[in-house]
Amino acid sequence: MADILQVKNLSRHFELGQGVVRALDDVSLTLREGRILGVVGESGSGKSTLAKLVMALDRPTSGQVLIDGRDLFAMTPRELRRARRHFQMVFQDPYGSLDPRQSVGRIVAEPLYLDPEAPRGAARRRLVADLLEDVGLAAADADRFPHEFSGGQRQRIAIARALITRPRLLVADEATSALDLTVQKQILELILKLRDEHGISVLFITHNIGVVDEICDEVAVMQDGRLVETGPARQVLDEPRQDYTRKLLAAEPTLNVIGRRNRAPV
Amino acid sequence: MRRLPLSLIIGGAITALLIGAALLSRVWTPADPTAMNVLNRLKGPGEAGLLGADQIGRDVFSIVMAGAWTSLGVAFTATIIGGAVGTLVGVTAAARGGAIERVLMAANGVLFSFPPILSAILLGALMGPGALTSITAIGIFMVPVFARISRAAAMQIWARDFVQAARMAGKGQALITVQHVIPNIQAQIIVQLAIQTGLGILSEAGLSFLGMGVAPPTPSWGRMLADAQTYISAAPHLVLAPGLAIAVAVLGLNLLGDGLRDLTDPRRRQAS
Numbered sequence: 001m002a003d004i005l006q007v008k009n010l011s012r013h014f015e016l017g018q019g020v021v022r023a024l025d026d027v028s029l030t031l032r033e034g035r036i037l038g039v040v041g042e043s044g045s046g047k048s049t050l051a052k053l054v055m056a057l058d059r060p061t062s063g064q065v066l067i068d069g070r071d072l073f074a075m076t077p078r079e080l081r082r083a084r085r086h087f088q089m090v091f092q093d094p095y096g097s098l099d100p101r102q103s104v105g106r107i108v109a110e111p112l113y114l115d116p117e118a119p120r121g122a123a124r125r126r127l128v129a130d131l132l133e134d135v136g137l138a139a140a141d142a143d144r145f146p147h148e149f150s151g152g153q154r155q156r157i158a159i160a161r162a163l164i165t166r167p168r169l170l171v172a173d174e175a176t177s178a179l180d181l182t183v184q185k186q187i188l189e190l191i192l193k194l195r196d197e198h199g200i201s202v203l204f205i206t207h208n209i210g211v212v213d214e215i216c217d218e219v220a221v222m223q224d225g226r227l228v229e230t231g232p233a234r235q236v237l238d239e240p241r242q243d244y245t246r247k248l249l250a251a252e253p254t255l256n257v258i259g260r261r262n263r264a265p266v
Numbered sequence: 267m268r269r270l271p272l273s274l275i276i277g278g279a280i281t282a283l284l285i286g287a288a289l290l291s292r293v294w295t296p297a298d299p300t301a302m303n304v305l306n307r308l309k310g311p312g313e314a315g316l317l318g319a320d321q322i323g324r325d326v327f328s329i330v331m332a333g334a335w336t337s338l339g340v341a342f343t344a345t346i347i348g349g350a351v352g353t354l355v356g357v358t359a360a361a362r363g364g365a366i367e368r369v370l371m372a373a374n375g376v377l378f379s380f381p382p383i384l385s386a387i388l389l390g391a392l393m394g395p396g397a398l399t400s401i402t403a404i405g406i407f408m409v410p411v412f413a414r415i416s417r418a419a420a421m422q423i424w425a426r427d428f429v430q431a432a433r434m435a436g437k438g439q440a441l442i443t444v445q446h447v448i449p450n451i452q453a454q455i456i457v458q459l460a461i462q463t464g465l466g467i468l469s470e471a472g473l474s475f476l477g478m479g480v481a482p483p484t485p486s487w488g489r490m491l492a493d494a495q496t497y498i499s500a501a502p503h504l505v506l507a508p509g510l511a512i513a514v515a516v517l518g519l520n521l522l523g524d525g526l527r528d529l530t531d532p533r534r535r536q537a538s
Binding site: 055057081084088089091092093096097098099100101102107110111112113114158161 | 426427428430431432433434435436437446449450
């Protein structure tokens with residue numbers, strides 16, 4: 001199986017006054033075609049910086065991001081624009097990621113701007129309608145506006161938008177963190193279904209190690225901009241080799257910890 | 267159907283009345299606003315026409331109506347032009363950032379620091395008085411106001427994730443500004459258009475008062491005030507009529523602006 005995404009010695013430093021913040025420090029990762037790689041870590045561990053760089057929304061201080069073997073930051077702007085249809089992203093906050101002034105149909109179709117041969121008119125509407133049904137919404141929802149939808153439905157719209165160009169890599173940056181547990185589960189199942197049906201690879205960024213357990217094949221643990229542990233999800237979760245990973249696992253709120261009935265006597 | 271803010275209803279009614287009077291004055295006024303009738307000179311309200319007559323016997327009510335056309339026309343044209351240029355400057359600064367933003371906003375600050383009356387007098391000296399001078403002077407004064415507001419509003423939009431999504435769709439700054447930024451800040455711009463048109467009326471009256479406005483005999487509220495100064499004790503209605511017209515017009519447009527803001531800003535809507 002080919003590597004869809006390779007991150008090589010990627011660093012992103014921010015200069016703030018006197019000090020330098022190493023948001024991302026010499027990170028290397030590989031994601032194979034059709035797999036789901038979870039990136040876990042606390043807030044500030046560099047997960048979102050990594051997502052931004054993989055999406056070429058920011059430029060690294062050093063290092064490379066290879067998508068399908070081609071370095072994003074060595075491309076000309078034109079080449080980058082042409083390559084963008086192969087990787088798309090779903091954001092954390094489904095309230096901020098949809099333009100409130102645009103109809104759902106227009107939002108979902110936006111990335112088609114990348115494809116000069118994209119269908120127009122009725123064919124485009126049909127494409128949007130099919131995709132909305134694919135993510136569990138109705139075809140008629142294309143004419144409605146984001147404020148008419150719940151958080152979970154909005155995230156489905158955002159996923160539909162990310163999928164319309166048939167990308168090969170999907171980056172989900174805390175895509176389920178703003179949702180309540182049942183909706184979270186539905187969205188995770190949707191991502192699994194899309195992976196199985198379309199063979200899409202997913203870089204799943206989360207602070208929630210339980211989500212990793214649920215859907216990821218592999219996991220990378222980050223701390224302070226550095227990678228501390230990588231490996232198959234089962235192995236890392238069952239036998240963490242690093243103290244930090246153990247700490248993250250112990251910090252995960254599970255139902256029998258936060259549940260009412262099993263609360264430990266004070 | 268949610269209740270409309272009271273300020274919107276009152277402001278909207280006053281503004282509609284004002285626009286109605288201005289439009290009506292183009293086709294009908296009780297008397298010709300430029301026709302002199304020396305027999306009526308300085309007669310009070312009721313004695314000659316609804317609001318009396320001025321120092322050369324013209325019908326005051328008719329002049330006020332025709333003056334509404336001048337005031338609104340100059341103020342609205344100037345605000346639209348100044349608003350368009352200022353908004354363009356503001357959204358460009360927000361989109362480009364860096365050196366371009368600093369230069370644009372510095373130039374804007376310089377423009378903002380000029381007292382508008384002073385620059386209008388300077389402009390009047392260069393161009394001669396007239397409607398075009400008033401429009402230019404007021405329009406230039408509007409540019410930095412709109413530039414600041416639209417830049418601040420646009421920067422908030424640029425920070426939103428849907429702009430990142432548009433970038434991932436390969437869209438450039440200009441396209442994102444047109445498709446995402448402007449539609450999301452247009453409500454704030456429209457509110458400001460209403461409020462600034464009110465200020466524009468005040469400025470137009472000020473310029474006319476100083477003799478920098480439209481040329482006589484075109485009726486104008488500012489010049490009515492200037493002409494009436496000497497008769498203030500003999501015929502106070504000559505000062506009151508244009509003075510009240512200006513005050514009510516400015517009040518109406520400000521209320522309209524506030525009402526539109528209440529209507530479009532969800533945070534304020536909850537508070538009221």
